[in-house]
Amino acid sequence: MAQNKKKEKMDRREMWKEIKRQKFLMIVSFFMVAYGIVFYYWPLTGWLMAFQNYKPKKGLLGSKFVGLDKFRFLFEDAVFIKVIRNTFAMGLINLVTTTIMAVLFAIILNEVRRAWLKKPIQTISYLPHFLSWIVVTGILHDSLSATGIINDILLRFGIIKQAINFFAFPKYFWPIVAFANCWKETGWNAIIYLAAITAIDPSLYEAAAIDGADRLQKIKYITLPGIKPTFLILLLMNVGNVLNAGFEVQYLLGNGLVQSVSQTIDIYVLKWGISQNDYSLGTAAGLFKSAVSILLIVMANALAKRYSEQRLF
Amino acid sequence: MNENKEYKVSKPISDKVFSVVVFVFLLVFVIITLYPVINTVALSFNDGIDAVRGKIYLWPRKFSLKNYKTVFAMQNIWVGAKVTVGRTVLATLTSLFANALLAFVVSRKRFLFKSQLSLFWVITMYVNGGMIPVFLLYRNLGLTGTFHVYWIPGMISAFNMLVMRTYMEGIPESLEESAQLDGAGYFTIFKDIISPLCKPVYATVALFIAVWQWNSWFDAMLYNRMKTQYTTLQYELMKLLSSVMQQSGSAENAKNGAATITPVTIRSAATVATMLPIVMLYPFLQRYFVTGLTIGGVKE
Known part of the structure; x- marks a missing residue:
């Protein structure tokens, strides 16, 4: 008994010594937490605005609470319903197309054995990632313009008789956005897949070669299963981002004629919240987006937990 | 790598077909990636009126430097360039330091609040x-309408911190312990022992931050729209480009032919000018972002 008490006392003294020794870590942590509270956690209190008729003069505490009125307005607004559809559709299309392109590019590049060929291609593939969306949409716009390369090719091969104004028709908008995302990020997204392929045990390929497998079979039975864990983890991480991927391209490429398919939740928030100064409505739309995103992450995580060992948390 | 040679005799025909498919795919990929960029460069060096006729591909038809002269005569471009360089340098330095310090703290195995502090930051990612709410916060803090809105709010990012944490966790603990026996405090360990070993991951994160800063435009539009002295290069480019983009939705750019120098060549010149620094730089930093992305992406 007595010894235990003594030990406890020792422990406590050790503990204090340890705390003293960690003083620097504690001080840094304090400032980091303070910074995090101000810039990341404090804005969460702003969510209250979604349930208020927020007036900047009255502040968060003085403004009148209106319950779910703002949400009711949102879901009765035919535009917002379209906006939700657009955000989901483009988010999903982009996720699927960019993932397929990245995996495809990684696998095909991995089949190139000569370094002098592989290296430059890889370097080129990263280039678009370093360009801003302003530059990318500008370049894309020129390529698709009446005198641009796409119309030029289509005219030359007689596929069309007159140049198409691609940005005037809603049917072209989603494919254009998907293409823009693939063009910009394929090489970059492939980096992780290439790393995963490199990590596959080479003896597997050797064994397959002895068994007479051709390259396509090796890809199917060794490479693809080898990158499956990476694929699943990235898919998990990106599912939560599906709704976040809808702002810059759509904002920069959209115009009056394609509004019905180009507007996303973020653009809607910007329009109502910032331009019209209806902070409450903007916040409500943003809150809806956040809630759905979190739901998606939780669902994806639960699904992954059920079907394999891959999990985010 | 050499096994192909060994089995050359028994190489199936399907593999030869496959090689052709690989080659064609990569060729198309490279063309699609490079062509629009090269075309933009060609246009930027072409005479404005001549460019209206179209059909300029990889090389200017009627060479001219007028577009660049016009772009560099724009006052806003120079203001934007100054602000962009300033924010990129300042934010890269401060953000790198802050993220590294935070990563150092949460990667100390004996630190008492290690997991709580980690969780606190991971939550911010989701x-x-x-x-x-963020806009109103910045306004209440007096950050809108100032240069500081470019570097203070985004100083710590959980993603960058986690990339560095993963790297630091791979450094043997014994290094820290022996330094402590010599009487070194945690700051000394951070400065003299961990940081020198973390140069690769610091370079990675610095690149991520710098590219992000260089390419930002939305913050300039949202927070500093009225303050022309805090405009950025990308935002100025956006203003140049968007006037044309809006037209394609309506009357088409029929009127443009009348101008001495059509917007498309000037836009191209401005585009090339803004993308040039990064395009020149990134090939040399390749190994850094490749390793950085690999540790950060797969482990977390």
Whole structure:
């Protein structure tokens, strides 16, 4: 008994010594937490605005609470319903197309054995990632313009008789956005897949070669299963981002004629919240987006937990 | 790598077909990636009126430097360039330091609040207030309408911190312990022992931050729209480009032919000018972002 008490006392003294020794870590942590509270956690209190008729003069505490009125307005607004559809559709299309392109590019590049060929291609593939969306949409716009390369090719091969104004028709908008995302990020997204392929045990390929497998079979039975864990983890991480991927391209490429398919939740928030100064409505739309995103992450995580060992948390 | 040679005799025909498919795919990929960029460069060096006729591909038809002269005569471009360089340098330095310090703290195995502090930051990756609450916060803090809005709010990012944490966790603990026996405090360990070993991951994160800063335009538009002295290069480019983009939705650019120098060549010149620094730089930093992305992406 007595010894235990003594030990406890020792422990406590050790503990204090340890705390003293960690003083620097504690001080840094304090400032980091303070910074995090101000810039990341404090804005969460702003969510209250979604349930208020927020007036900047009255502040968060003085403004009148209106319950779910703002949400009711949102879901009765035919535009917002379209906006939700657009955000989901483009988010999903982009996720699927960019993932397929990245995996495809990684696998095909991995089949190139000569370094002098592989290296430059890889370097080129990263280039678009370093360009801003302003530059990318500008370049894309020129390529698709009446005198641009796409119309030029289509005219030359007689596929069309007159140049198409691609940005005037809603049917072209989603494919254009998907293409823009693939063009910009394929090489970059492939980096992780290439790393995963490199990590596959080479003896597997050797064994397959002895068994007479051709390259396509090796890809199917060794490479693809080898990158499956990476694929699943990235898919998990990106599912939560599906709704976040809808702002810059759509904002920069959209115009009056394609509004019905180009507007996303973020653009809607910007329009109502910032331009019209209806902070409450903007916040409500943003809150809806956040809630759905979190739901998606939780669902994806639960699904992954059920079907394999891959999990985010 | 050499096994192909060994089995050359028994190489199936399907493999030869496959090689052709690989080659064609990569060729098309490279063309699609490079062509629009090269075309933009060609246009930027072409005479404005001549460019209206179209059909300029990889090389200017009627060479001219007028577009660049016009772009560099724009006052806003120079203001934007100054602000962009300033924010990129300042934010890269401060943000790198802050993220590294935080990563150092949460990667100390004996630190008492290690897991709590980690969780506190990981949460910020998934939950955020959204555009409006953040906008109002910056306004209340007096950050809108100032240069500081470019570097203070985004100083710490959980993603960058986690990339560095993963790297630091791979450094043997014994190094820290022996330094402590010599009487070194944690700051000394951070400065003299961990940081020199972390140069590769610091370079990675610095590149991520710098590219992000260089390419930002939305913050300039949202927070500093009225303050022309804090405009950025990308935002100025956006203003140049968007006037044309809006037209394609309506009357088409029929009127443009009348101008001495059509917008497309000037836009191209401005585009090339803004993308040039990064395009020149990134090939040399390749190994850094490749390793950085690999540790950060797969482990977390």
